[in-house]
Each structure stands twice: as structure tokens, then as C-alpha cells.
Amino acid sequence: MEMRSVPEMFGENVFDDRVMRAVLTDDVYQSLKKTIDEGAKLDSSVADQVASAMRDWAVSKGATHFTHWFQPLTGVTAEKHDSFIEPSPDGGVIMAFSGKNLIQGEPDASSFPTGGIRATFEARGYTAWDPTSYAFIKDKTLCIPTAFCSYTGEALDKKTPLLRSMEALNKQALRILKLFGNDTAKYVHTSVGPEQEYFLITKEMYDKRPDIKYTGRTLFGAKAPKGQEMDDHYFGVIKPKVQEFMNDLNQELWKLGILAKTEHNEVAPAQHELAPIYSSTNIATDQNQLMMEMMQKVAARHGLVCLLHEKPFAGVNGSGKHNNWSMSTDTGINLLSPGATPYENAQFLLFLCAVIKAVDDYQDLLRLAVATAGNDHRLGANEAPPAIISIFLGDELSAILDAIENDTPYAGAEKKIMKLGVDVLPRFARDTTDRNRTSPFAFTGNKFEFRSLGSSNSIACANMMLNAAVAESLKIYADRLENAEDFETALHDMIKKTIKDHKRILFNGNGYDEAWVKEATEVRGLANYPTTPDCMPHLLDEKNVTMLTSHKVFTEAELKSRVDIMLDNYCKQVLIEANTMLEMSRRMILPSIECYENKLAGSVAAKKAVASVACSYESDVITKLSDLADKVYAGANDLEKAVSDTGSASDVITESYAIRDNVIPAMNAIRQAADEAETYVSKECWPLPSYGDLLFSVK
Ligand code: ADP
Ligand code: MG
16 A cells, blocks of 8 residues: 555646646647637647657656547447557667647557448548547556547547537537626536446455356346345445455546545445546546446455446345536536525526426436446336436425416515516525435436436446437527527526426436336326337437437437447347356256255165155255256246347347347246255355355455
8 A cells, every 4th residue: 555645646647737737838738728628629739749748758657558548339448559669760769659649549440339330341430539538547558538430420439429418518508608697607517426336246256156257247146145134234334355445446546536535335235336526527437437447457456356237136236326417617606506696596497497308308318328238127126216217306496496387485585476587586505405315317406416327337328418408408598588588587487487398307206116107107208218128219219319410419320320339239238148147057057956956866865775764855855956947947948049039130129129028038037946946955066156155255
């Protein structure tokens, strides 16, 4: 463990503002800063100077390679390393890195998913430097955050649409701010603080579980005698091995300039959480990817494995990622913070309404942005927010909106009917008392917390949809207000109308309640898409395509390719699970049952040779196990057929339905029989560590 202070080590591997200021000439620094803050184009001589300063800095820190670091649609990050070396005439080498190397790269990208955007003969894509996210050093390599596009300009990654969505929101939010007389704000950006959940198990246990190795989750496993029922793990004392891991991880993250802040035990045994302090969405997204990578690397140093899967264990909570989101100006005003004056509060209410409208109009986009095979296990089970999207506002804000909608007095407003934008709109305190953990989208005082995200997924998808949808609400508002004869009346009417039209999305009750599903779908007409195949095709619904293309967040071709890629990822992931299950059933589970049956049968024969005894234990268990083994055997045959049938699907949507309707149920049937068998077979005959071994393995 290092003895240096945290401020000393913080950001030491990052080419951040402090370094830029120190190593760049004033002119170069100013023009780079303009590029970072305002998106101004960087001229090539400046790029050369930035590159050479970056190289000197990186080499002085021991770096030998550089890479364009990007986020293809596989969901993980990609990097191809090049060393800085170039031959020099004297037979030696120099360390070279040009502006061109910095700005653009050409990975051989033919194997990344493109959903048909590129034919393989024109497989080249290119990476383009994103100067708004700082370069950093990892494993002796200078990593340059980049966007990844095809030569025809289509985005092949998650960063490009995210940056576009931030720009769309910026543009529309500035229009609104102007209407409220704010001419000083130069830009509005969205911020995110993602709370990351994960599990830790020992490497020793991991090595014995092919299912975790191949799929990230257990496909078999009878419940342990103890799970999370005592609530003794949540916020409990952190075990020494885990604390050592967390300390080491924090240091690595701090060196990378990541503001690792809060750590605690989560609900399930072996489950933990780490939250950084929030930052600009683009940076938060990059850093969350980096954080997940570091979690796995640091765990390995401690003889542990970090599981980021959404549902590693049946029967205890899975892992998610709470996406705390807000909008603020470059001058530091949080637009989701209730203000000190009525006028500020009117502006706050307008931004609040923009979010309410956005979430209602684009429920489907928010749902599908978090859809993966892994996250399907959480949404809809009573541990994570339901698949139905709704908003929690809390009592006070709900009462204010009610009063505005109905022109009735609000208690806090001295019993006067409120008209927005004038002096009677009440001052109200930030209400941070959010105890409703069942809501997918909760207002928490000065930000919204979108809770449906899966633990392993990039937060880019959720945020690009959220930003785009809010940009659309703001655009509609700005169009209307810019042409209004009387601003205050128009504002008042528009807020009132938003509340009337969209109050169906507001729900402060228990999202786990069966009655809510009924009310949400039958009375309120909210969308309920329990699985990935249910929601993903809606990306191409006309209203969604129109909105996303009009704000230039996606092109239509990009949207089509994304549906294909996301569904293809879903199919592949489940098929890997199915094949793993087949192999484990036939080569581990069935032989273990057989082995124990033989043992029992041998014991019966031995006993009967010396005495006339009933041997009812042995014969009952043999009968039971024999029946369960037949079920596993038949189930494996069914699963094999279901898997092979998916091969004849004519397109990926049909394939995803076949997987949802045939493959997954066949997997569940095998598991049920195998898990029951586990409870009868002796520990020595069972080759897999039990749930108890896995969940309580870290001391
Ligand atoms: P909890 O949800 O556990 O009560 P907090 O609400 O304080 O904890 O913070 C959770 C996350 O929200 C942290 O990452 C924090 O930095 C982030 N956060 C706090 N304020 C904002 C904000 N205005 N915008 C975005 N994220 C924020
Ligand atoms: Mg929180």
C-alpha cells in the first residue's frame, strides 16, 4: 500500500487540465481549451504540439505505447496498442507521436459489430480523438479516448451518439435559459454519478465454476441455507479481504483521476457498491468503463474475482447501476435544483416538466436502453425497479404539481392560487427524503436517479436516450415560448398542460406491487416490456426514429444497425449460456448423480451381504435421484433441440423470440431438476462449489 497522500496521487496518470497548463504554451493551451469547452476545431499545428507534449509526459511516466481507446457496440472497451518507437538513422529509435496519431486512428475494425452498416470489403473504421475526455496512462500505455466511426461517418460506438445527445440538450436548454433572461450561460451539460454494484468471490471458487467463467453467472446452484433474509450484509462491517481490495482499488482509481467516493456492502452476501462523485456525462461514462476494468484487475491481485453480471446468483439480489443525472450550466447552476425565488422556481418547474414529458413520451427508449439478457433477470423480479417506467417525485413536489394542474391553493403558498413566473409560486425546500427504492426514475432533491441500469452495461445508452428525449421536450417548449405574446401566461399554461397530459407517468407507490402492474398497463396505458426481445424493436418506431434523427443523435441507418446488434448480443449471450448448461449437464451434473447413486447402490449391496436390512435411505434417494437425472437428461435433449432450432430463424428478431420462448424455458427446466439433485448428492460427489461456498467464500 502506498504511503503518499491522496491529493498527491490523484490524477497522476491523467493528462488533465493541471498537466496541460503546465506543459503546453499559453497559446496552445488556450486553443485546446476552446476545443474542449466549445467544440472548436483544433488546427493541425496545435494538434502536433499537444501530441508532442502528451508523448513527453507519457514517456516520462514510463509509457512505451499509445492506443486509441474506444467503446464499440460489444459493450466493453477496445484498444490496439502501438509503441511510440520509430527507427532513427543511427540504427536506434526515437519515441514519436504526431498530431495525426493523436487525432485519428485506423484500427483494423472488421470484427466489430456493425449491424450491416459496413460490408467487410470496406471494413475500415476510424477512431477520432475526443478531447473532452482526458487521456490517461494504463499499463504503460497512453490511452486516448476516441469515438469510433465508419468511413461513411456512421457511429459504430456508444460515445458518438452520447456526445451528440449532450450537444442536442445543450442547444435546446440554452434556448430556454435565454427566455428566462440568462445570457451568461455558454453551455449546459448533463452530469452523472453512477453507483456501481458488484460481487466478489474467491478465485479458487471461480476456477471450479465453468458457468461463471463462460457466462459471468451461475447457471446451477441450490439455495444456500442463508441468503440475504437477515439484512445483515447491507451496510455491514466490511470484511478485511474486501477492505484490502477496496483500498487498493480506490488508489488505482484516484491515480486515474476517478473520484471514487462511497463504498459499502450491498444487500446480498458478497455484494458491494462503489460510487464516484458525479461528473460530466461523457467523462462519467468513460470512467465507469475504466472503473469496471480496474475492479476486475485489482480483484485478481487479491485472489478474488469481481462479478459484474446483473444476476450472478438466483435467489439473492442482482446488481444494477443507479444513474444519478442532472443538467447544469457552465456557470454552475443546477437546473434541477429548486430555486430561492419564485422566478427561479418557475424555471426549475419547466425543466422538471421537460423531464416528466420526456420520460412519458419515450418510456420505451429508456426501457430498451437498459435491456440486455443479463438485466432481464432483474427488471420485473422484486429486487430492481420494474420493467414499467414511472417517475417518483415525492409528496411535496407532487402536491405542488397538483395545485398547479387544478388551480387550487397550495398550502405552502399562503393559500393563494399559484400562477407561475409571478410572486406567488412558493419557495420550497429540497426534499431529499426518497425512501422509495422501487421506483425506476426518482427525483432526489436536485437530480433524477434512473435505477434500471444493469451493472455490466455501459451507462452511455441510458444517457443518450435520456438526453435526447429531454432535448425534445425543451425544443417543443422553446418553440412555443419564443413565439408567445405573453411569456408568463404561456409558461403557466404549458406547465399545466404538461402535468395534465403526463401525470400518468407519476407514481409514488410501491413499484413491486402486483396491483401497480395492472393499474400501469390497464388504466394508465404505460408500456410493460419484460424482456429484451419485447422492447428492442421499438427503437425503430416512427416517433422514436423521428425524434432521434431530428436531434441528430442517430441516423436511421445507425438505428437499424443497433437493433440488430443489440438483439444479436442478446441471442449470443443466451446461446452461450445454453451451451454451457448442456456441457455441464452432460459432463458434470449427470455423472455426479450417477456417481452418488453407485455409491449408494454399493452400500446397499455391502449391507445386505451382512444383514437383512431395509436400506430405505439408499433406495429412496436412488429413486429420487434417478427421477431427477432423467429430467436433467430429457431437459438437456430438449435444450439441444431448442438451441438448434434457433438456427433456422429468418432474422434476428425471430431468433430472439425463439430464445425467449423456447431456449430460456428449457434452461429453467434443467436447472430446477439439477438444483434439487444437488440437495441429495454428497458434497464429495458434487464437483461444483455450492452457493454457500460461493457467497461466503471471501473472509
Ligand atoms: P445516495 O443515492 O446513496 O443517497 P447520493 O444521492 O448522495 O447518494 O449520491 C449518489 C450519486 O449521485 C453520487 O455519485 C453523487 O456524486 C451523485 N450526485 C450527487 N449530486 C448530483 C447531481 N447534481 N447530478 C448528478 N449526480 C449527482
Ligand atoms: Mg442513490
